[in-house]
Structures are given as C-alpha cells and as structure tokens.
Amino acid sequence: MNETTIRPTSRHAPRPGGPDDGTDAGARPQVRPAAEGWKQQLAADGRPALQFASPRRAQPETHLADLTPAERVAKVEALGLPRFRARQLSTHYFTHCTTDAAAMTDLPAAGRDELVSALLPPLLTEVRRLRTDDGKTVKFLWKLFDGALVESVLMRYPGRITLCISSQAGCGMNCPFCATGQAGLTRNLSAAEIVDQVVAANRAVAGGELADDPGRRRGSQPGPAPAARETDRVHNVVFMGMGEPLANYKRLMTAIRTLIAPRPDGLGMSARAITVSSVGLVPAIRKLADEGLPLTFALSLHAPDDGLRDELIPVNSRWKVDDALDAARYYFEKTGRRVSIEYALIKDMNDHAWRAELLARKLNERGRGWVHVNPIPLNPTPGSIWTASEPDVTAEFVHRLESAGIPTTLRDTRGKEIDGACGQLAAAE
Numbered sequence: 001m002n003e004t005t006i007r008p009t010s011r012h013a014p015r016p017g018g019p020d021d022g023t024d025a026g027a028r029p030q031v032r033p034a035a036e037g038w039k040q041q042l043a044a045d046g047r048p049a050l051q052f053a054s055p056r057r058a059q060p061e062t063h064l065a066d067l068t069p070a071e072r073v074a075k076v077e078a079l080g081l082p083r084f085r086a087r088q089l090s091t092h093y094f095t096h097c098t099t100d101a102a103a104m105t106d107l108p109a110a111g112r113d114e115l116v117s118a119l120l121p122p123l124l125t126e127v128r129r130l131r132t133d134d135g136k137t138v139k140f141l142w143k144l145f146d147g148a149l150v151e152s153v154l155m156r157y158p159g160r161i162t163l164c165i166s167s168q169a170g171c172g173m174n175c176p177f178c179a180t181g182q183a184g185l186t187r188n189l190s191a192a193e194i195v196d197q198v199v200a201a202n203r204a205v206a207g208g209e210l211a212d213d214p215g216r217r218r219g220s221q222p223g224p225a226p227a228a229r230e231t232d233r234v235h236n237v238v239f240m241g242m243g244e245p246l247a248n249y250k251r252l253m254t255a256i257r258t259l260i261a262p263r264p265d266g267l268g269m270s271a272r273a274i275t276v277s278s279v280g281l282v283p284a285i286r287k288l289a290d291e292g293l294p295l296t297f298a299l300s301l302h303a304p305d306d307g308l309r310d311e312l313i314p315v316n317s318r319w320k321v322d323d324a325l326d327a328a329r330y331y332f333e334k335t336g337r338r339v340s341i342e343y344a345l346i347k348d349m350n351d352h353a354w355r356a357e358l359l360a361r362k363l364n365e366r367g368r369g370w371v372h373v374n375p376i377p378l379n380p381t382p383g384s385i386w387t388a389s390e391p392d393v394t395a396e397f398v399h400r401l402e403s404a405g406i407p408t409t410l411r412d413t414r415g416k417e418i419d420g421a422c423g424q425l426a427a428a429e
C-alpha cells in the first residue's frame, strides 16, 4: 500500500462543511476529496470499483528468490549439478549482491553461465536514479521484464538505512490522492521482483551510493568505500511504495520469508525491521497476524470517520474504520507488536481537532499501549486541495492525540526535491 504515494491531483475549490459525526467543528472548513480529471469508477452494486485480483499477465522467469532453499536445490539438481551449487549461488546473490557470472569464480567455468541464467534471470533494469543534494535519499526507477515501471526509495537515517519498496506495478485501490492508484493495477510483482529491489539497494549502498552516516564516519561524500561499507546494508524495509501489499499476499509472504531467512538462504533481516502497510484489507490483516511473524504493521487510516474515509480511501466501502481498527488490534494481540497508524495531514480535509479526538477515542476504546500514531504532513502544494496542514493545525492535532494518552510521532517526509517523498511515487519515464 502506499498512502505514501499521496500526491496532489486536484485543484478543485474547497467546499465548506462540518464534521460527519456531529462533534464540534469550530469554524474550520471541510474540504472533500476530489480528483481532477478523474472519476471514481463504480461497481454494479454502486460501491467504488476496486481491483483485488491482478490482471492475468505473463510473469517474469522464475528466479532463485522465488524459490525456497529446498526448491533451489531441486532446480540445481535438475540441471545435473551437485546440490551445494544452490548454496553457492545464494551466497553470491544474497550476500555479495552479484548476478555477474564472471565474478563467481568458485563455480566451475563450464556451465556457469547456464546456471546463472537459469536461476538469476535479470528482473530489474534501472531506468533512472536520482539523489538528493545531501546524498541521503536515492530514488530508483526500475523497468520490469514486461515494461512495467516501479520505484524504490533508499534513505539514510542516523544509524540505519531504510528502503521503501513496491509490491505491485500500479495499484487497484483507487485512492483519489494517489497517482499510482489512479493508473490502476498493472500486475502483482513476483516475490523475486520484490526481493530484488532490496538486493539492488544493498548493491548501491555497498558501492557508496548513499552519503555516509554522519554519526559513524566523517564526511558525507559518496564514493568507494572503506572496508566498513561491507556491513552497510538496508536495515529496514517498508512496503509503502507502489501497490497494496496485502492484495499481493502470497508473493509478499514469499518475499518476506526470503528477506528474513538467515544468510546465505536469504538476506538475514529482522522481521521487526520490516513494515507492511495496508489501507485496510481486513481479512488479510488478520491472516498476516496469524502468520506468527513479528513484522511491523502499519494501518494507513487517514481519517477516523467513515463519512470522510469512504471518499478518501475507497476500500473503506468494504471494511469500515471500526473493522480496520479491530483488525489492527487483533494484529497487536497475536504478535505483541505495536501497530502504527499512518495519518497524512491534509489541510482542511482530515486535520480537524475533533478528528484527532475521535481517533484517540477509538484507539483508547480498544486498549492502551497497543498503538502509535504517525501524522505525516502532506507535501505542500499551495493552491491545491491536496496540501499540507498549517503548522499550528498540525501541532494542535498532535497535541490532542498526546493529551488523550496516544503515543504520537510527527513524521518527516524525505526526498521532496526528487519526488521521492510520500505521495510522489508515480513511475513515469
């Protein structure tokens, strides 16, 4: 999912209005979601048309990262090679981030190219790479084998490196603020296409693409690296790029199991360092909770009242705010992991103090200590209805939540200058 793909899409004039549940609105206007030049398609039952299933399209060739370790061995043996070649190949791919047969000198030269092309077919072709001036954010635009485009964004924070990745080409959830959603769903990514975004990012980091961590080294220039670079890897993965990850559930889980598998069978990441976000596909959230993995789960709520959320997040027509919050609470109960509520603050649309109070009430009704709210100011677009809340309004919103005992962290957006910040991932060449 990608509440983070919020981008300005409309300049419709604000329309005044009051709160939807009768609580005090004060004098604040109420802007309704609308998308310029685009109309929400409706299904036969009058509800917004949503695409839960991927259109039938050719999938990329099967890759090592689509397979379990046992399946990799079986494939290597089917090629007439000893089983340990699977482990060697995995080490090259997951640990050394290489798919270059010439670099795999521990494999016999005879048959090496065939083995590599059978198990490591190219998946992502780099179209564009943009860096912010400070070198701490890098956006990649990838072309897939069938021409579909996806993006991932690499971010350096003090002490950690985070990668925001895509789970689908396009998205079927049709959120009016989202460039990705308005283009519809092209197809689900394969598990390996998801994993390969992380491997490619690790390769870029090892190559010195990100500015150094100022807390760890002097200087911030990119460039080849001291030995310490070897240990520089993506620490956190967030599924907040293109797509609703829970709509691509099976491949998502295959990818996650590979991300957390110890090396050399996978990338050896911590499940806690992987954040799956969703706009609220309730049955899938419950299924994720039952997987028994301590992943981090983020619910992209953006409105606590169905009146607004029905328009802002069309999937709310299937599962209401209370259903989504109940599922989020279930996630906490099953995993013990505190749930994040993502809330993009949009000027005069969802940033009213009464909404902060309603949100706090709904969260507190479900217990204490299970949830954390992350308000994220929308990227400012003066003159559009999709623009950032005023600083004093933002501060008041946070204050109301905190006063009600809800842990709240106002998030920063990264990479505005390269359109890599929340709401700006719209792959186009």
Ligand code: SF4
Binding pocket: 001, 002, 003, 004, 005, 006, 171, 172, 173, 174, 175, 178, 179, 180, 181, 182, 241, 242, 243, 244, 279
């Ligand atoms: S349309 Fe899809 S990618 Fe965009 S915000 Fe909605 S769920 Fe996320």
